[in-house]
Amino acid sequence: MGGTDGAGALRIAELEREIQELQRANETLKQYVSKALDLGTVPTRRRDDPAQPPGGPGGSPMPGPAPGPVPGPAVEFRVLGPVEAAVGGRWVDLGAPKQRAALVLLVSQAGQPVSVDALVETLWEGRPPQSAITSLHAYIANLRRVLEPHRAPRTPATVLCTRGRGYLLNSRAVEVDAHRFWKSATAGWQALDRGDPQRALHAFQAGLDLWRGEAYAEAATTPHVLPEAVRLEELRLSVIESRCATLIAVGNHEMAVPELVAFTQAHPLREYGCELLSLALYRAGRQADALSVLRVHQKRMVEDLGISPSPALRHLETEILRQAPELDGSQRVPGGGSAGED
Structure with missing residues (x-):
């Protein structure tokens, strides 16, 4: 097993492929959420509040100085x-x-x-x-x-x-708290863009910790609230996927596997979650399980929806079958162990 000196010794070059994959998926997610919120190019501030101070009651301050003392929200x-x-x-x-x-x-x-x-x-x-x-x-x-x-x-x-x-x-x-969740999600994606997966993990987890159940639980199905509740749920699922993808990127596939198993069972038609679970299983030395996940998903997509799996999933299956070296990612991962070992 290859040892490490901890997260600080993880080289950015070793994460290049994973970060590129995350950016591909997260760019789509960011575009979706930005369009839904109509936030333009300043996604960390609400459109109706350009002078909004960072942070808030019970929350960690967001990066960047506030322009002088600002009273907290009432x-x-x-x-x-x-x-x-x-x-x-x-x-x-x-x-x-x-x-x-x-x-x-x-x-x-x-x-x-x-x-x-x-x-x-x-x-x-x-x-x-x-x-x-x-x-x-x-x-x-x-x-x-x-x-x-x-x-x-x-x-x-x-x-x-x-x-x-x-x-x-x-x-x-x-x-x-929904606005704080959006800030945390954005901070996580920005950290990935900067090549800082540890900060991204912290930001994603901070946002997910705010959830206590269904958004707007008692009124989530009313016509004027439903679009916002649906948007927040979609964003939550995207952040879970981004967090798991980041865990895999830093070599923590053993932690990602059980989280992704639960996630894909609850949301079986989300292809990115399936892709991540298959990759995490492969890196944990479970090639047969990784292929089984892909094939079960492919069968479900054909039988339930009448559509073929995405090119990304078909490509991943091919790469797993030929044990492509690129799937192993970094040969040195945090916490000890080589990618692909049990």
Whole structure:
């Protein structure tokens, strides 16, 4: 078995092929997420908040200096699971189901105005009673008291604001864990671009640790929240794949294998996950298992979807059959051991 001096001794050249593969996949993922978020060329900042300071309550500061002292957000929302809110560091009661549903929609669109019509449609599923507007105003008033308990009477709200014939959750006054997750994902991809897989692993794991269940759990299927919930879930799956790919790139295929087994069982049609599992098994000295994964996936794609496997998977199968040296990657991997050994 080939020894190592730890992660610090891992040469960038030894990771070149793996990093190129990761960049190929991650570039597609970044383009998808950037398009969905309409973030342009500054993916680490929300489009509605160009001066947003790094970090937030309970989170690690993002790289880069803040331009002078900036007050922290007044309210922290957790939406990567059941929706929760903390005001001044204390969790608060968000009220009755319809009141919570109104807040969930506003949080999912933080920084963007939400019309009264959209709120009414969501709360009453397209069948509002005559009292719907009156009830909605009561919900908004209650939420404002909860989110800004110390606001003086008859002073403008600064967290849940009125915008035309609608309402807006001020993105400068709130911190949302979904936004922190996006920052962590972006930081991980940027670290890979710089050839720093260890920092990428840290960033990916920090983002995944924020998840407590289904995004916007109690309202994930409502029409106005569903696209955001689906986008976040797709991003979560992409980050899991990126983290596992990075583990393989630094030689930690033994850790990647069980994670990828669980992942591909839960998401059997994701080809990149299958590709990663097959590669990790091959590097762990399990060539037969690696081929079995590919062939089971190919059969499922043909029988369930009527489509052929991707060229990447067919190429990987060919390379495994001929035991291509390129699949071994680095001959020196962190933690001892040569690629391909059991």
